[in-house]
Amino acid sequence: AKAAGRNVVRFFEPEMQARAEMRFMLESELRRAVEQEELRLFLQAQVDARGAIRGAEVLLRWHHPRRGLVPPASFIPIAEETGLIVELGDWVLRRGCALLTHPEIAANSLRISINVSPRQFHHAGFVGRVRDILTETGADPSRLTLEVTEGLVIDKVHQTAATMSELSALGIHFSIDDFGTGYSSLAYLKRLPINELKIDRSFIQDAPEDPSDAALVDTILAMAAHLRLSVVAEGVETQAHADFLAARAEMLYQGYLYGRPAPAEVFIASLAQHRD
Numbered sequence: 246a247k248a249a250g251r252n253v254v255r256f257f258e259p260e261m262q263a264r265a266e267m268r269f270m271l272e273s274e275l276r277r278a279v280e281q282e283e284l285r286l287f288l289q290a291q292v293d294a295r296g297a298i299r300g301a302e303v304l305l306r307w308h309h310p311r312r313g314l315v316p317p318a319s320f321i322p323i324a325e326e327t328g329l330i331v332e333l334g335d336w337v338l339r340r341g342c343a344l345l346t347h348p349e350i351a352a353n354s355l356r357i358s359i360n361v362s363p364r365q366f367h368h369a370g371f372v373g374r375v376r377d378i379l380t381e382t383g384a385d386p387s388r389l390t391l392e393v394t395e396g397l398v399i400d401k402v403h404q405t406a407a408t409m410s411e412l413s414a415l416g417i418h419f420s421i422d423d424f425g426t427g428y429s430s431l432a433y434l435k436r437l438p439i440n441e442l443k444i445d446r447s448f449i450q451d452a453p454e455d456p457s458d459a460a461l462v463d464t465i466l467a468m469a470a471h472l473r474l475s476v477v478a479e480g481v482e483t484q485a486h487a488d489f490l491a492a493r494a495e496m497l498y499q500g501y502l503y504g505r506p507a508p509a510e511v512f513i514a515s516l517a518q519h520r521d
């Protein structure tokens with residue numbers, strides 16, 4: 246146990262230092278990044294069982310002029326801690342909603358899914374800002390899905406329910422991201438206006454070979470069916486993953502098997518090609 250403890254500490258320290266450096270960089274540079282267009286929206290397809298694209302998830306990328314590509318996993322949590330996520334998240338929402346009005350996206354009636362962090366969701370005036378963004382961009386709220394995490398649903402249940410209900414009344418859909426990795430209770434899920442569960446890719450990964458992961462996926466699918474929620478499977482990388490899922494229930498598929506996240510303009514150009 247001592248040896249393990251030492252290993253943990255050695256792993257932990259550089260990680261902490263990297264986070265401290267990242268936080269420092271962020272506080273001075275992220276605002277500039279938004280202004281100077283260093284942030285880009287990538288899109289990843291969500292396809293049906295026939296392989297037809299039904300929607301896309303917006304995934305943020307930061308092309309830092311010196312540090313290169315900074316992955317969202319290393320700057321989103323710190324943007325969340327510092328509160329910068331509010332401004333950053335609004336920027337993503339505005340750009341993501343603008344994509345909904347793109348002729349190629351609209352012509353195919355694609356949905357756009359946008360990740361919303363807990364702090365952004367609970368920040369005062371979130372509903373008003375979403376309304377303003379919808380008005381400014383002219384986006385159809387009924388083609389917008391907001392992806393939230395289980396943690397958000399469990400914390401501040403009453404506030405969450407109120408905010409979700411107001412947005413849901415506009416036609417916006419809610420999806421529970423990384424479903425199964427948190428601890429949502431069925432009771433909470435039932436009381437909130439949720440439309441979709443996203444099965445976390447950690448469950449999909451080994452499900453075709455591992456009976457316990459397969460059982461977890463089955464449990465999630467049963468829950469979704471019981472609550473009449475649609476399902477998106479994340480991290481579908483292989484035909485074996487797709488076959489495993491297709492044998493079980495109707496759902497949408499998202500993962501490298503169908504396409505990696507691509508710059509929004511590249512994704513849209515490929516839609517046009519697809520159709521011709």
Ligand code: C2E
Pocket residue numbers: 289303304305316317318321334337360361362422423446479480481482499500501502506
């Ligand atoms: P997420 O919402 O769970 O997004 C799915 C992640 O899985 C993405 O990582 C995506 O690139 C990756 N992925 C997609 N298909 C596959 C696959 O087949 N195999 C594997 N191994 N991975 C796959 P990414 O783009 O690095 O984003 C990481 C996380 O950062 C996201 O996880 C999300 O929590 C967060 N994030 C990204 N963009 C935003 C944003 O605009 N706002 C907020 N609040 N969070 C964001």
Ligand code: CA
Pocket residue numbers: 302360392422
């Ligand atoms: Ca997501």
Ligand code: CA
Pocket residue numbers: 422423445446479
């Ligand atoms: Ca995930």
Ligand code: CA
Pocket residue numbers: 422423
């Ligand atoms: Ca996530």
